[in-house]
Amino acid sequence: MNRISLAGLSCLALILAACGGSDKADSKDKITVPKDPFPSTYAPYPNPSVFIANATIIDGTGALIEQGGLLIENGKVSAIGKDLSAPGDAKVIDAAGRWVTPGIIDNHSHLGVYPSPGVSAHGDGNEISGPVTAEVWSEHGIWPQDPGFTRALAGGITSLQVLPGSANLFGGRGVTLKNVPSRTVQGMKFPGAPYTLKMACGENPKRVYGYGSGNYPGGSPYSRMGNVAGYRESWIRAADYKRKWEKYEKEGGDAPMRDLELDTLKGVLDGDILVHMHCYRADEMAQVIDISKEFGYKVTAFHHAVESYKIADKLAEYGACSSMWADWWGFKMEAYDGIKENIPMVHKAGACAIVHSDSDIGIQRLNQEAAKAWADGKKIGINIPEEEAWQWLSLNPAKSLGIDGKTGSLVPGKMADVVVWSGNPFSVYTKADQVFVDGALMYDRSDAANRPVMDFELGQPGEGDLK
């Protein structure tokens, strides 16, 4: 009921704003910008109490528990540690020889907006109509029937951020999802997760706009200079928009005309929307940090961040995360300096390191990507315990999405987003046996009844197959 009435109010606000209508009525009649016009309808699925016994547990905060137990009640982590015993009503899973971790969170995915099959009709991830499209939202391009979600689930992904692409300087809003199949995007949205804004540095915007469509010159930006001017001009407009709304909120009068693009940028300046910025080169990240200081916002995470190792100290000081691949490199100039030790070197510098995928294949084995980086660090003397490295996969991405108070580690009271692995997840031979989202068993490798099949794959070759 609450949600319906709130949604109704939002519509009214939209209509009034669209008409330019407003009055000097008192504050309860003031027009506001709706913060959640497409609210989550996700609720945890029924989840009997589960006790996972005899497991090697990586708790996600950096600790390892041998021969540990994990109790899940009411969709939450209820207890974790050694010497726990199962309450009478709990289903017991004997995880002897197996490992348990928090669910993996991928903070860079295009599942749903670039789904499988990758046909032209499905390209909904880049609104390339202009270099600044902060007004678009990735959730409006997501096809919830993307079979890729099920493959990611089989890889232990319990939450993910779906981002617009990196064609634009401002690509639009990203959205954080629970990795549960649903008929609607709203049915996947992570309740209470803040919105994010996708921005992009470097080659992509200038290639798409300056050199796009085979036409040169195309339009601005042609250069990295144009990129930076584009960011700053937009922030100037956003600051002006924010001032107008603040004036209206304080003094009344005519409400400013709603502007979808500036709503999002204002959300960033207000601290409600987190900036996730595609940026490969170290020098560009340093420039972006200065831009953020000029306009008073924060970059939460640099994505791809192939050269973070060159400025890991500066990133630690500023407090931005780096979302990285283990070993991608060379496909364009700004990826030319990629090295295998980027992730451990960023971690060692005390900066926030995240393993991300940006790939419907990579998202299926982010544990392996972390393992490679972990081993490559070890080979050069950066010794990070596995249980500490797991923060790259769960807690750090959760922080970058503003959901670390709710998930990302196995701490009592948090969502029971849990993976039971067949062995050490730092091994290539290990697979996710069972995946729980909010305590509900959403995937079981050994039980076809607990392996979702998307609409698209019904009646097609390999329907319901082990994938």
Added chain:
Amino acid sequence: MSVRHIASLIAAAACLALPVLAAPVAIVGGNVWTGTSQGTIPSGIVVIDEGRVVSVSKAGSPVPLEATVIDATGKWVSPGFISAFSRTGIVEVDAEDATDDTSASGSDYSVALDAADGFNPDSTAVAVTRVEGVTRIVVAPEASSNLFAGQGFVADTSGGVDTEISRKAFLLISLGDHGAALAGGSRPAAWAQFRAALDDAGAYPARYFTGNDGTALGRVDAEALGPAARGEQLILIEAHKASDLNAIMDFAAANPGLKIAIVGADEGWRVAPRLARSGIPVIVDAFSNLPASFEQLGATAENASRMMDAGVTIAISHLGDSSHQARLAIQVAGNAVANGMSHDDAMKALTTAPAEIFGLQGLGVIGPGARADIVVWDGDPLEITSNPDVVMIDGDVQSLTTRQTELRDRYLKLDESTRPLAYVKP
């Protein structure tokens, strides 16, 4: 017996380019995966001389007195891996056209395009691939003007000016969605182009003497197609869909003299018994498990193991980013094991199978007389946390330094208190 510790060899490998070991070398104490009937030998002894394996024996066997000893205790020893399908060394930066020699949509030629003409052993990707334990790369051009991509080659990954290149090791053609689009827009068009081209090759040179052009190919391409059309050269065909694979097998049955292999084959498991009977080998990427296109609807990570179980000769490669990440074939093979393949079969899919498919004599095995492409690993070669400690090509210990390791070493300490990091030269 002169004994040197492995550490000094590794140090030498790091400092010197291609140190030549004059004396015989004995790799002692490792878990040796031979790829031969000798199987895996715990604490084995591999003796190498003049670029060849001299002997492979059990612990306690005699080691030549003059041999330099590489202590591989606690380590694994394997043949150098063979990247069965890559674009390594023919493109430096994919997005920079001038550095990309993989395809030529503006060319008048297709079959005659010889990828080896674009191979650059100095390409950073060659060294990056080598230090992961890959000693040979099969390199293919990419089809762009019609379904014929052109001539592929096999090279070692030494990166030197004397890199061994076996040109025209195979002809690559694209069928399926890609080939259909290139041939004019349909599978029937692709098959028509393919058959007409084979006719042209058969009619070469007589028809061309008269000044006539071919039906599908000009003189240069018709000549280049000759060896494949006569069954003297391997035809490697890109295709995925079960119906396309059946069409290829129908074609192979009607043309028994041709040598055919398939790359891709995401739906190969659906026709695996027939593939096995046909004797057509397959190069597969075990990561591929999404219905990425309508020709890959049946893709599953178990594809490779199911085909292997049916008796198909399987090589494993990483077909995703095959220019810079051909090295990931090893991770792909590990995943094949996680999805049903035996460890031994996955090892074969990186060694003996590609050697067999491409006719690479003396490669892919550690056995008497074999070429000494050998890797000493700090753990199970297929495990993602393992890395090579020694990489040997034809008996020469290779450098494990790459542009990437130099970048890494420059930035290990972010200390610019006295000088900029540009003065740090690892």
